[in-house]
Amino acid sequence: MALYDFHTHTTLSDGVLSPVELIRRAIVRGYTALGMSDHCGRGGLTRIIGEATADCALAAEYWDFPVFAGVELTHVPTRSIPRLAAEAKAAGAAYVVVHGESPVEPVEPGTNLAAASCPDVDILAHPGLLDDETALAAAANGVFVEVTARPGHNTGNGRVVTVARRHGARLILSSDSHAPGDLLTPDFAHTVLLGAGLSDDEIAQVEAHGREMLERCKARVQY
Numbered sequence: 001m002a003l004y005d006f007h008t009h010t011t012l013s014d015g016v017l018s019p020v021e022l023i024r025r026a027i028v029r030g031y032t033a034l035g036m037s038d039h040c041g042r043g044g045l046t047r048i049i050g051e052a053t054a055d056c057a058l059a060a061e062y063w064d065f066p067v068f069a070g071v072e073l074t075h076v077p078t079r080s081i082p083r084l085a086a087e088a089k090a091a092g093a094a095y096v097v098v099h100g101e102s103p104v105e106p107v108e109p110g111t112n113l114a115a116a117s118c119p120d121v122d123i124l125a126h127p128g129l130l131d132d133e134t135a136l137a138a139a140a141n142g143v144f145v146e147v148t149a150r151p152g153h154n155t156g157n158g159r160v161v162t163v164a165r166r167h168g169a170r171l172i173l174s175s176d177s178h179a180p181g182d183l184l185t186p187d188f189a190h191t192v193l194l195g196a197g198l199s200d201d202e203i204a205q206v207e208a209h210g211r212e213m214l215e216r217c218k219a220r221v222q223y
């Protein structure tokens, strides 16, 4: 399967690779497209988007590789999410991820619903115990719901798939890479999706949703 992965981290937050090295390693892995989404609150938004975008532009120019800079709004106050998502887009982010209510972190309750209700959000990451209201909102607002390859966060994948399927919320796969070994391979991507309970048809849809994220980014940012 083609590898689309819009949730990864670099030294701009808590990843171990610089943006341009992450890009290089994704190309070597055979990625079709990459997004870098470093952890942000409000203070770092403009700096992080600017620095990541500069390396994306470099890779696009010299390697002809589609890579885009987003952000992952992480542990921010729930009620600030619409404002921060709009500020990120205004600062040049190609897309916005929200760090959802992972079963393994004390994310503020209500974060999942706030993210799914915000049209400026593109991906609700690792939502954990996804509920019906959130899945309905995600479907209505075009917010992709993440199936994650990340250990710990992935304890919610089964529930995420079940509830998303019930309400037509659209799923996307991410690695949430922090180190080079976290990047996806076609085999591992397929295994994560099968393990989360998806059928072959649903896996093909996840791949199509990755393509759609790429088209969204291209429409928003030109280098």
Ligand SMILES: [Zn+2]
Pocket: 072, 074, 098, 099, 100, 125, 126
């Ligand atoms: Zn996260």
Ligand SMILES: [Zn+2]
Pocket: 007, 008, 009, 072, 176
């Ligand atoms: Zn992350």
